[in-house]
Amino acid sequence: MAIAMKAFEVALHELDGNARVMFVEQDFPMNDALKGLADTYFPHLEALIKDQEFTGKAGSTLVANSSTDGITFVILIGLGKPNSVNHLDVEACRRSIGKLLKIVQCKKLKTVAMQLPSAQAFGITPEFFGQQVSSIAAMATYQFDTYLTDESRILEQDIQFNVSVKEDNLAAMQEGIDKGLSVGRAVNRARQWVNLPPNALTPRDLADEAQEIAKKYNLECEVFDRDKVKSLGMGGLVAVSQGSKEECRFVIIKHTVSDSAPTLGFVGKGITFDSGGLSLKPPMHMETMKEDMSGAAAVIAAMKVIGEFKPNVNIVMVAPMAENLPSGEAGKPGDIIRFYNGKTAEVKNTDAEGRLVLADALSYVTAHYKLDALVDLATLTGACAYALGPFFSGLFSEHEELAKKVGDAGERAGDATWRMPLTNDYKSAVVADVADLCNIGKKSVQAGGTTAAIFLQSFVGETPWVHLDIAGTAFNVPQLPYNRPETATGVGVRLLVELAMTWEK
Numbered sequence: 001m002a003i004a005m006k007a008f009e010v011a012l013h014e015l016d017g018n019a020r021v022m023f024v025e026q027d028f029p030m031n032d033a034l035k036g037l038a039d040t041y042f043p044h045l046e047a048l049i050k051d052q053e054f055t056g057k058a059g060s061t062l063v064a065n066s067s068t069d070g071i072t073f074v075i076l077i078g079l080g081k082p083n084s085v086n087h088l089d090v091e092a093c094r095r096s097i098g099k100l101l102k103i104v105q106c107k108k109l110k111t112v113a114m115q116l117p118s119a120q121a122f123g124i125t126p127e128f129f130g131q132q133v134s135s136i137a138a139m140a141t142y143q144f145d146t147y148l149t150d151e152s153r154i155l156e157q158d159i160q161f162n163v164s165v166k167e168d169n170l171a172a173m174q175e176g177i178d179k180g181l182s183v184g185r186a187v188n189r190a191r192q193w194v195n196l197p198p199n200a201l202t203p204r205d206l207a208d209e210a211q212e213i214a215k216k217y218n219l220e221c222e223v224f225d226r227d228k229v230k231s232l233g234m235g236g237l238v239a240v241s242q243g244s245k246e247e248c249r250f251v252i253i254k255h256t257v258s259d260s261a262p263t264l265g266f267v268g269k270g271i272t273f274d275s276g277g278l279s280l281k282p283p284m285h286m287e288t289m290k291e292d293m294s295g296a297a298a299v300i301a302a303m304k305v306i307g308e309f310k311p312n313v314n315i316v317m318v319a320p321m322a323e324n325l326p327s328g329e330a331g332k333p334g335d336i337i338r339f340y341n342g343k344t345a346e347v348k349n350t351d352a353e354g355r356l357v358l359a360d361a362l363s364y365v366t367a368h369y370k371l372d373a374l375v376d377l378a379t380l381t382g383a384c385a386y387a388l389g390p391f392f393s394g395l396f397s398e399h400e401e402l403a404k405k406v407g408d409a410g411e412r413a414g415d416a417t418w419r420m421p422l423t424n425d426y427k428s429a430v431v432a433d434v435a436d437l438c439n440i441g442k443k444s445v446q447a448g449g450t451t452a453a454i455f456l457q458s459f460v461g462e463t464p465w466v467h468l469d470i471a472g473t474a475f476n477v478p479q480l481p482y483n484r485p486e487t488a489t490g491v492g493v494r495l496l497v498e499l500a501m502t503w504e505k
């Protein structure tokens with residue numbers, strides 16, 4: 001159930017594969033390599049390029065049938081034009097590979113030979129380029145097929161890629177490819193958890209999955225059940241989960257290297273289903289609310305890669321998990337609750353539940369660990385999704401250096417973020433008359449993404465902190481060709497892995 005990718009220092013035509021793939025820049029010349037490809041597999045290549053007006057624009061592809069023995073297709077992939085500093089765009093390349101995989105799966109190709117452009121053209125190392133190519137290929141191949149009984153709808157996921165690279169790059173390239181395959185598999189694992197329906201993945205199930213990952217990679221893991229959560233005074237997690245017969249969970253996974261190494265905190269929202277509670281969502285908005293544990297899925301999946309590659313930083317991952325349902329036991333609008341750090345909030349809307357469970361998680365992790373950085377990921381607000389759409393996660397922070405570090409890691413890794421405002425002006429919007437905080441922002445302030453972030457800020461103290469609102473990016477982003485419609489994207493996994501692996505560089 002996975003792709004394989006191996007680099008060779010031989011020419012494209014010497015590699016095994018049912019297809020020959022080459023990448024070209026926009027307005028490419030008919031060079032020797034392309035002429036060779038044409039001579040061997042498809043004499044009319046140049047005519048076809050002209051006929052189809054294929055110029056190598058970013059995202060464009062050209063597929064030619066070949067009659068040569070065993071080779072059924074020649075595929076050209078457009079990379080677009082270099083930017084102002086003469087670098088090709090890595091994201092354009094990732095998207096092109098996404099398109100390539102759609103073609104490969106549609107044509108039912110099992111082995112693919114491809115020649116990669118040089119990493120230099122993108123201004124990155126061969127290792128990092130290899131990592132990008134293989135991780136995105138793995139992501140593009142994934143399909144949520146667990147519940148499909150009609151074989152004809154199930155796509156091939158075992159695909160072998162043989163890659164032709166320049167000799168001096170071989171070792172670095174293969175190292176990057178292997179790393180990328182691991183990252184891609186982790187992204188797909190996060191996606192699978194998100195895609196599993198709420199009747200198949202409860203807070204208990206997700207906590208079990210987390211525990212299994214920790215065990216496999218020898219990471220310390222603690223799981224608090226409902227009684228423990230109650231006795232610790234995590235009033236947010238208790239309130240959100242009390243309407244459901246499914247118990248809440250609070251999961252901690254730790255990667256520890258040394259006392260002197262920096263320590264990062266990763267926190268993920270784990271609402272396995274968000275009905276809104278008594279402040280019930282309308283049906284249209286409830287349809288996809290199994291996605292509301294995407295933050296938890298991302299941090300757990302990131303720990304899987306971190307457990308594998310053991311970067312030289314300590315990492316503490318925390319994920320509060322609950323199901324938000326209405327019932328006779330459910331929390332009510334007007335309830336006042338007390339969080340782990342002693343602060344209180346009036347719950348005016350039980351559908352603003354993410355900030356309640358995160359408040360306990362952020363309080364807990366900052367109380368117990370001296371963190372150099374804290375990043376939380378949450379499908380937190382529709383407002384952020386409305387503001388940014390599916391292409392950027394909202395990045396909220398008052399810490400300039402960390403905001404840049406996280407934003408840059410996301411940019412490099414393919415999880416794009418966009419900075420949103422977070423200033424003192426918004427603070428009064430979440431103050432309640434009868435408690436420290438109110439869980440919804442004042443109407444006059446609007447800015448729902450920011451007022452949610454401001455609420456969270458009360459629970460991080462002085463810790464350098466970034467909040468990523470992934471409500472718009474976690475699910476159903478078919479505009480990016482390495483995703484599939486109506487399913488999870490696994491957003492955040494690549495960003496967190498990149499941040500951890502490059503923290504001290």
Ligand code: BES
Binds near residue numbers: 352379381383385
């Ligand atoms: N889980 C939702 C946010 C969400 C919306 C995630 C769309 C993914 C896609 C969150 O718990 C929520 O319901 N937020 C409310 C907050 C409001 C009541 C202040 C919202 O955004 O409407």
Ligand code: MN
Binds near residue numbers: 274350352353354
């Ligand atoms: Mn909600």
Ligand code: ZN
Binds near residue numbers: 271354379380
């Ligand atoms: Zn929610």
